[in-house]
Amino acid sequence: MTAPRIVVLGAGPAGAAVARALATLGYAVTVVSDKRRFEAVEGLSMRVLESLRRAGLFRAAVCAEGPCARTTFWNGITQTVNTEFLVDRHAFDAALRDDLRGAGVEVVEAMVRSVQSTPSTHDLMIETADGPLSLNADFLVEARGRLAPLMRDATRGPQTLSLINVWQGAPGTAASAMESLQDGWAWMARLPDGRRYWQMALDVASTELPQRDELLAFCTRMRRSPLAGAFFAGETCEQVRLHARSSTATLCGSTGAPNWLRVGDAAMAVDPLAGNGIFQSLSSALEAPAVIHTLISRPERAELALRFHQQRIEHLFMRFARMGRDFYALEQRFGGSPFWQARSHWPDDAPTHQVPDFGQLAIARAPVIDGDIVGEADVVVSPDQPLGVWHLQGVPLAPIVQALMREDAHDSAHESAHKKTHESAHETLKSLDADTARMIRQWLVAQGYPHAFV
Incomplete structure (x- = not known):
């Protein structure tokens, strides 16, 4: 019997962790991933680095700069008590691909044009640098993060838009900061090579955004906050590059079937509050290889394996959502703001942790x-x-x-x-x-x- 061919769409942390683990189990795995089209910096905790190492993604883990000082201004209180590691996502993504190739995984850099699926196979059309190419997979792993096509049964939190500014400053010490504002929150970072990064989360329903050609001026006004002013002190912020993306919390109601599975942000994408995005993505992906292995090698256990995956995704989503809700609720200065009002009460009023009994x-x-x-x-x-x-x-x-x-x-x-x-x-x-x-x-x-x- 011919060994099944597995195709993973996406080479972010979740897709890479699943692909590498499946290769270790002896499967032929091809990863299809398009290069990131915008500049990004992310903060990682020590537990994320530990999870990356546990997944065998060692090159990606050593990309992190730090630990770096992290300042927060929340509910009127300024603190510099925590640290985090900073990664340039272009370098991080390249390291993830190197980790995959080192594990014998085929990596194809291409854009997915179409996917036609049946209960027995998946036919893909992809666009590579050399032109279009067709692929066939017996099992498909959807790991394209927030870019993955969503199903109609998806559950969504308050609609959130993130505006990202990137520019070049003077080289110096790496650091990050986070602050709450009237209409949202902002996270910012300085990299040793002088790159600067500022991202603000806004409420789509209530924020009156200007036209696209006026967005940079809008961001410049939003960056005139006490913490950002101190963090980027003396900088003119010239030649700022702008990118906008959705960061709405999303849960897919259907995360798998006997010949496909959603993992990472493609299954559940939560609020990136406090820089936990990669940790949350990995949390939902590390046990997926066992689910896939069961679906392929023990088809009689398909219902059991899919139930395990679905329940785990839903449990993690609600746990992270409630943690975010509680963190939002700590900010008491802007209770009347639509942004804070919506997020400090979503997804429900159930406690994040129950009293032991x-x-x-x-x-x-x-x-x-x-x-x-x-x-x-x-x-x-x-x-x-x-x-x-x-x-x-x-x-x-x-x-x-x-x-x-x-x-x-x-x-x-x-x-x-x-x-x-x-x-x-x-x-x-x-x-x-x-x-x-x-x-x-x-x-x-x-x-x-x-x-x-x-």
Whole structure:
């Protein structure tokens, strides 16, 4: 039987992570990606660099400059307490392609003109530098980020437009800053080679934008803020280049089928608030290779694998959306502004994190990643972890939690319940090594387990 050919559309962090992992699993993978058509700088956290290394994208990880000082002006308070790493996206994207080629992945630099799909195959027409080319794929991975065509079932947050300004300044120390303004928020960066970057997020529904030929003047006025003035002190900001793009939070209602899958921003794109875009994109992509491997090698588990992917995408989207909502709500000065009003109440009023309560834990059968395949197992479900937790360091949690639940129910009417629970819990954990047992005890306490361990 001929090995299936997989085509990944997009070579950003999500597409690259999936493509490289599939190549490691032995699949023939072709990545089709057009070069970025505008200049961009992004901020990365240490956890993003760790995720890139975990995905084998080492060249991309070393592109980051930093750690660099990061100043924030939010709710009238100026702080420089955090750092972040800065990357020029052109260099970063080139490094991602080098990582893929080093892993044996074919990279084709081209624009996708059309995709015709059936339940068994995908026919693509792409435009390369040498002319049009046709490709055929048995499995298609959509990883073109926010540029990917959206389905009608997509859920969208408040419509947000980002205006980006790039210009050349004097070489110096790399740094970044973020500030809240009456009509939105702005993120800015200085690179060591003197490049400057300023981006502002605006509300599409309420902002009266000028005509395109007046946008640069509009941005110049918006940059006259106290923090931006200090950050770009003494600069004339000549020959500024402008780019506009949507940064609306979007969730696709359908993220996969037996022969295709959406990953990264193509599946869920969240508000880039505080520079978490790449982290959020990677978060939704790192487990996709196991889903794809299951769809191809274990078609009888297709429903299970697709349910796992869809549930995970939806869970991550809502978690990140609520985190953004809570961060927006911290800004109290502009409560009457349409921009802040809409974003400090979306997507709902549910808490980002639930208060731990051992009594609300439950055992459920759910899809899990078992090696390179999606399987099914008993997991511990909580209000804060609705998808469930299967194991810690390879130790299944459901049997331990079930035992403790039974003991609590059995001993609740006895005076010696507290002592018995201690003894039974100790019996349950005593077969484990000391470090693993301690870790599980700490996890139980964090879940609101009502008894102390001795």
